Amino acid sequence: MSRTNTREEILREAARLFAVVGYKATSLTDIASAVGCSKATLLYHFESKDAIFVALVEPALRQVQDLATRLTPLAAGPAREAAIVGFVDLVLTYRSEIALIYNEILQLLQRPAFAPLKPAVDALVAAFAGRSGDPADEVAAGVVLAGIVTMVVDRIDDAGDLRDSLIRVARRALVTPVPQAED
Amino acid sequence: MSRTNTREEILREAARLFAVVGYKATSLTDIASAVGCSKATLLYHFESKDAIFVALVEPALRQVQDLATRLTPLAAGPAREAAIVGFVDLVLTYRSEIALIYNEILQLLQRPAFAPLKPAVDALVAAFAGRSGDPADEVAAGVVLAGIVTMVVDRIDDAGDLRDSLIRVARRALVTPVPQAED
DNA sequence: GTCTATACAAGGATAGAC
DNA sequence: GTCTATCCTTGTATAGAC
Numbered sequence: 001m002s003r004t005n006t007r008e009e010i011l012r013e014a015a016r017l018f019a020v021v022g023y024k025a026t027s028l029t030d031i032a033s034a035v036g037c038s039k040a041t042l043l044y045h046f047e048s049k050d051a052i053f054v055a056l057v058e059p060a061l062r063q064v065q066d067l068a069t070r071l072t073p074l075a076a077g078p079a080r081e082a083a084i085v086g087f088v089d090l091v092l093t094y095r096s097e098i099a100l101i102y103n104e105i106l107q108l109l110q111r112p113a114f115a116p117l118k119p120a121v122d123a124l125v126a127a128f129a130g131r132s133g134d135p136a137d138e139v140a141a142g143v144v145l146a147g148i149v150t151m152v153v154d155r156i157d158d159a160g161d162l163r164d165s166l167i168r169v170a171r172r173a174l175v176t177p178v179p180q181a182e183d
Numbered sequence: 184m185s186r187t188n189t190r191e192e193i194l195r196e197a198a199r200l201f202a203v204v205g206y207k208a209t210s211l212t213d214i215a216s217a218v219g220c221s222k223a224t225l226l227y228h229f230e231s232k233d234a235i236f237v238a239l240v241e242p243a244l245r246q247v248q249d250l251a252t253r254l255t256p257l258a259a260g261p262a263r264e265a266a267i268v269g270f271v272d273l274v275l276t277y278r279s280e281i282a283l284i285y286n287e288i289l290q291l292l293q294r295p296a297f298a299p300l301k302p303a304v305d306a307l308v309a310a311f312a313g314r315s316g317d318p319a320d321e322v323a324a325g326v327v328l329a330g331i332v333t334m335v336v337d338r339i340d341d342a343g344d345l346r347d348s349l350i351r352v353a354r355r356a357l358v359t360p361v362p363q364a365e366d
Numbered sequence: 367g368t369c370t371a372t373a374c375a376a377g378g379a380t381a382g383a384c
Numbered sequence: 385g386t387c388t389a390t391c392c393t394t395g396t397a398t399a400g401a402c
Contacts, residue, residue, distance in 0.1 A: 006385075023291070024207055027377060041386050043379065054296040065299055068306035076314040076362055083310035084353045087328065088346055091335045102336040104287040108206075113237040117244060120251035127266035131259040139334055139348035140355070145270065146333035147326030152274045153285040154325060163271055165322035170267045172323070173356035179259055189367075210395060224368055226397065369402075380391075 007045045009035050014052045018100045022107040023053055057101070060094035121145070130176055137176050144170045190228045192218050197235045202279060205286045206236055236283070243277035304328070313359055320359050327353045 013034040017026040028039045028049055035042075046052045067086045071079045091098060109117065128141030148166050155162055196217040200209040211222045211232055218225075229235045250269045254262045274281060292300065311324030331349050338345055 028379085029377080037385095038387055039377095039379080040381095040388080044385065049378070050294070054294075058296070061297070061300060064307075065303045068303035071306060071310045074310075076310075079310040080313050080357060083307055084350055084357070087307060088331060088349045088353070091332055092346060095335045095339055098332060099336045099339055101288055101291055102333070104291060105284055106336075108284055108287060111233075111237075113241070114244070116248055120248045123251035123254060124247075124266055124270060127254045127257075127259075127262040130263050136344060136348040136351065139338075139345060140352035142334045142337060143327065143330030143349065143352050144356075145330070146337075147328070147330030148271060149274055149281060150285070150329035150333070151322055151325045152278050153282045153289075154329075155322075156278055156282055161319060162322060163275060165319040166271045166326065167267055168319065169323035169326050169356050170271070172358060173327075173352050174263060174267070175355060211397090212395080220367095221369055222396080223370080223398080227367065231396075367402105369400100371399085371401100373396105373398075375394105375396085377394080378392090381389090382387100383389100384385105384387075 006035070006037065006041065010037075010042060010045055010052065011055060015056050015096070015100070018053065018056070019096060019103065022103045023100065024104065025107060053100070057097045060090075060097040063090055063094065128170075128174055130174070130179070132176060132179060134176070137174075140173055140176070144173050189218070189220065189224065193220075193225060193228055193235065194238060198239050198279065198283070201236065201239070201283045202286065205290045206283065207287065208290065240280045240283060243273075243280040246273055246277065311353075311357055313357070313362070315359060315362060317359070320357075323356055323359070327356050 010031065014026070014031050017030055017034060021030075028042055031052070032039045032042055042052075046055065067083075067090055070086070071083055074082060108114070125138055125141045125145060128144055129137035148170065151166065152162070193214065197209070197214050200213055200217060204213075211225055214232075214235070215222045215225055225235075229238065250266075250273055253269070254266055257265060291297070308321055308324045308328060311327055312320035331353065334349065335345070
């Protein structure tokens with residue numbers, strides 16, 4: 001099969017497959033058959049499976065670096081505001097590429113053994129959100145919950161004030177009014 | 184080699200290896216040689232490599248469910264506070280087990296192609312933290328940054344107010360005073 | 367319970383023809 | 385540029401002796 005843009009097709013199909021089943025779970029054979037070519041053709045256009053992945057996320061990588069560069073000359077206050085808005089927009093723009101990376105975890109969590117986790121996490125998120133039912137509050141709750149988990153892994157050897165810092169940022173982030181219950 | 188607690192030893196060594204090199208990157212052969220037994224012995228005690236992993240994270244899973252259950256009878260306000268403190272403590276307690284899951288991503292990010300990402304993320308975190316240098320502010324910054332990324336992936340199909348919600352929670356969470364610069 | 371030996375499948379990657 | 389065929393390695397799992 002002859003094409004003008006085999007390389008692009010490989011990237012497109014690889015992105016689709018990585019997004020659906022994850023990077024590790026996608027084999028060169030899978031990509032090849034999706035594209036309609038052989039594994040050898042894949043490896044003619046890309047040095048390795050790894051290289052395909054890197055090619056996919058590379059534009060996003062560059063944009064993060066650009067954002068960081070743009071922040072450098074700014075004073076602390078404006079830098080923070082620019083970082084917040086710039087980062088949110090960046091992440092939204094490259095959500096598919098980021099999902100490629102996060103899917104490695106989602107694959108793990110989708111096993112039957114983890115099924116009971118979902119309702120428990122939902123209950124936690126609702127509690128974080130003050131049971132308001134407001135989507136904005138649930139987003140905030142999700143940010144806090146996921147952020148806490150990530151930071152603990154990131155600072156796995158921390159022996160200091162991590163606990164207090166986490167609790168304080170969570171309280172700050174979740175300052176919406178709580179609906180009054182009567183009993 | 185005869186042991187009273189081969190099963191425990193398998194879990195211990197598997198946890199160590201999974202934590203160091205990741206789940207996927209750890210083979211049954213690796214675990215067997217760390218324990219000092221054969222692959223066949225591993226598979227006598229556990230149905231599969233997967234079963235070893237599940238056995239490792241299962242206690243953490245149960246604790247999350249327990250926490251969610253404890254929150255159920257509480258009113259919104261107390262539930263939120265109990266959720267925050269309970270969740271932080273839970274995550275800190277089971278950090279190693281959680282790291283097992285997150286290592287799948289960390290493996291990806293540790294490749295050479297992603298090396299330039301680290302300084303860029305550090306700059307973003309510093310900007311989020313208002314360049315205060317305070318560790319507590321950097322923890323807050325990390326929570327917000329990681330939380331935003333996770334939520335965007337989680338709500339990948341969102342077409343609504345996600346952007347605004349994210350920006351607002353970030354501003355709320357990062358309300359520390361910013362050092363004044365003179366120019 | 368534990369071992370050795372082995373079977374089996376699948377993945378990434380390469381050689382060389384066309 | 386693309387293919388077929390093949391190689392090598394690794395992971396999972398089983399059989400059967402001890």
